Amino acid sequence: MNALATFSLWAQRNRWVWAAIGVLLLWLVLSVVTNRFSLSSLSGIVLSASFLTVVGVGQMFVVTTGRGNIDLSVASVITLSAFVALLTIRGQDANLAIGLVAAVLLGLAVGALNSLLVVGLGIPAIIATLATGYVLATATLLSNKAIPGFAVSPALKDLATGRVSGVPIMAIIAILGVAATSFVLRYTVFGQLLSAVGQNRAAARLAGIRNGPVIASAFIISSVLASLDGLLLGAYIGGAFLEMGQPYLLQSIAAVVLGGTLIFGGSATAVGTLFASILLILIVTTMQIIGLPPGAQDIVQGIVVIFVLALAGRQAIVRRSAADPAGNDGAATSTAGRPS
């Protein structure tokens, strides 16, 4: 009982643990029920999840800036980046560096545009990134017409699909990235500033933080990661197609929220995003194994997101009322003691 209390206290500070437990349970159940699950099948799932993790971590930075900020342009960035990779690399390893530079530049440009709209002009993030997405959609259509063919550079292909003693290289990249992100969030000034800005923007400003650059860098990180992800994803599937980034829009947000990052901002966990990505891919794979139609898969994903948010929303309400001892709104009425 006491151990349970200790654990629940610890879990409050380490919200990623719930996603990890979810992965473990679902995987155990699947192994027992189907007999088809093994470590190697898990590694396949982790490989797919790695692509989601990379874009999810970027999305996490934006969500952490608070005020309901979300980057809706990641899906278009992934797609466009895959096309740009085809255009620049043309299947030659020799062009790999150019392709990489192009992907980074694309990410920087989109991130800078989003920051300009959000920070500079004060346009709400969702509208700004939405508009950016429109512009990128046209760019994608144009590059779709211009690509010479679907050849992928062998080196990049190895990177995206290869394994080192059974472990997918992509998974190693994703895990290293998550470790680096965790370090940045926890042990650098930037991580602290990001959290402060996300928790209370007015307080952050008055504490001497320049909020604009912090928020802008979150958007830039998100776009650059999405762009690199598109490059690798293109190599993984062996080409590019319109709408290939689309599934990553909801899934990246779901991975962030499911992993324990607060949707209201201020607290992020990269490890949680990693586990939640695995969990989401596991759920989708399970539904495919059971043979649910694609429609049902969409429904289940939608329900998972709403359900988790509804639960997390409650936490936020509790937290807010605790932060507000004067209880100066209607919410206090319901928690106030009754007269005897």
Added chain:
Amino acid sequence: MSHLAVADQESAAAPIAPIRQSVVALGQITKSFGPTLANTGIDLSVGAGDIIGLVGGNGAGKSTLMRILCGSMWPTLGSISFAGEEVNFADYGTAEAQKRGIRMVHQELSLCANLSVAENFFLETPGDSASRPGWRSLYRTRARSALDAVFPGNGVDADAEVGHLSIAERQMVEIARAAATPGVKLIVLDEPTSSLDLDRSKQLRTFIRERAKAGLAFIFISHKLQEIIDIATEIVVLRNGRTAWQGKVADASIGKLVQLMGGDANPVHQHTVSAASSRDILVRLAGPLTAELGRDIDIVRGEIVGLAGLEGSGQKELLHAIFSPDRRQSASVIRHAEAGFIAGDRQKEGVFPLWSVLGNISIGAVARRPALGLVSDRANRDTAADAADRLRLDDKRFQSNITELSGGNQQKALVARALVADTPIILLDDPTRGVDIATKQDFYRLCNEIARGGRSLIWHTTEDAELLACDRVLVFSGGRIVRELSGEAITESAIVGASFTQPAHKHAGAGRKDAAKTGLARRLVNAAPFIGLATVLAVMIAANPAVASSFGLDLLLMPALSLVLVTAAQMFIVGGSEIDLGVGAFAGLVSVLSATLLYDQPWLGALALVAALAAYAGLGGVIQARKIPAIVVTLGASFIWVGLGYALQPTPGGASPEWLSALFNWSLGFVPTSIILIAAVALISLVIDRLPLGVVLRGFGNNPTAMIRSGWSSTRYALVRYLIAGLFAGAAGLSLTAINTASDINSGNSFTLLGVAAVVMGGCSLLGGVISPIGAVAGAVTLSLIGALLGTLNVSSDYNAATQGLILVALLTLRSLTADRRSEQ
């Protein structure tokens, strides 16, 4: 404190004889917030015709007591009775309090700024409207006469938007609104004169006296003791949550009240002027700010400068201008050293609620380091320990969450934050608000030490007594410094006197000219959707005159109808300051339902449509009840709608029921059907918006707190809002089926974002509360014509999305440049 308790019992032993009929009585009210007691055993009885002056320092428990009286908070212990009949608190709430004739005029005004004066009167007493046409004129008349009754010659226009009124005018509206409520028996006025000038304040007091003769009771809360003595029949003094004194006004004097409130009992500080003799200037104030004084003001090392004046006279603005001088007032404020800020509104501007005490302190130093530097708990602890020590803040509590601390200790942590930031200038924005006496004393002592240590403190306070502790006091009025007091000249009466000085209104005229200019720009931006639509149509007609025919227009505009409907749906959601990312998918689902189930089995189909609509409306309820972001929920819901559609109909197909096709396929001959239908959508949304229901929805979009205070249910109206949106989105789905004579679950997807774009183009504010149906419809038509326009101009349809995106960005940019920036970055 023991001697006070004795005084308390003495006064309680001699209750005021209830000659007149009792209106309401509170008995032995005790309210605890965790370990702190905000109210302890307070009795308060109000009889008809009483004018009770309620006084006490900040944190004395006045607000808590009034919240309990008005039903917005339950006490821990105590009773309430109306005309002798006891009421259980469990059955008592804001609505019940209003029903029993209690009205409160809040200090932080609770009007909806986006609505007219008359509409705000409607929100308070909705009963009589009955939705009949002309209901507005009823409330216009009522607002007019109510305002004239209290404030003769006020000149407030009943049709003016409240957001365009001055603070004083808003306060007058709010007071008049409460006074005009039918059946009102008791009006609680919380600092009603804080922004009124002397004449208006006199008018108000005359009004109160007249109404009290007629039997209406008042509770008058004010820091201006002169007013209390002038108006009240009885006075209640609160101190530290207890009744310190209660009695007839004849037995009271200002000096006595000050003493009872604990005013002069604490010699606030003994700051020695010698420390301030340095000539090291840290801040210089000049320009229009000091024009009244005719000279610049220098703030030097080692002094404490107080900022006084009526609330909202420019003190806060000066603090912020000193903190970040690159704003508008840059010419007036020159800062020679770094500045730190200690906020008094701890919840909004002070604490980081997710962090420990340590994190909250050390951010002050961390914020001033390069972003790529490393942080460590140990280093933070070492820096913070020193500051905490000086503040007598126990460093064993470093690991506790900041929200677990009392208000006073939170404030100490914020001071510690400013200390570790180590800035020569420290700005204080009413820092002792809601802080207990003992901590206040600590606080004053500390401020003296800090100043003596060679920093300068600039202190804005709403407690005039605290100003007596300053070396110098700058008194504000109307955004200017009108008086500088120093040393012995700092007295409460001098401060209050100077607060009412009227500065020469030289810059008011210039301001108005500016306003006219931005007003013109804003009108231009608002006309943009119509100009855009006209341009697009003109270009197309020029390229192909056949477009201008009835048939040509119909061909062009019919496909726009679905987008227009989705836009109308999105507009109502945006009016509540939310965005629905699933509305297009929902239209697609309705389209699929109508082309499959409704076609094959009409009854089952109808049932499914109703169920879908209920689910959609329920979503709104969930968002409101759980306080979760609508964007993510609706994004998740969009997957559910699409999934359902796929499950029902994996590939496009189905057929449109005959009656449905007939609904969209008729003709009046000369006028294109599509134009009639689109106009009908605009008209219906306009009518909904003009109905009392529309006013309530806009009220919620602007100021939900005020709406809840006026007794409206937020969850119910969230349901209604989503139901209206669902009806429009459903109609969009039906139109898709009828126009395409088949269905495709993906047919509505692109409408979601186009709808948002159209709504924004049309002039609705994403902050909520502003709805402009005609503009949004024009925006929707323009956007849906972009594809055809590009075709006419021989541009590839690939550019369709980019054009739409760029139009959206351009409009938002224009809007953000012309609108005043309401939210700070």
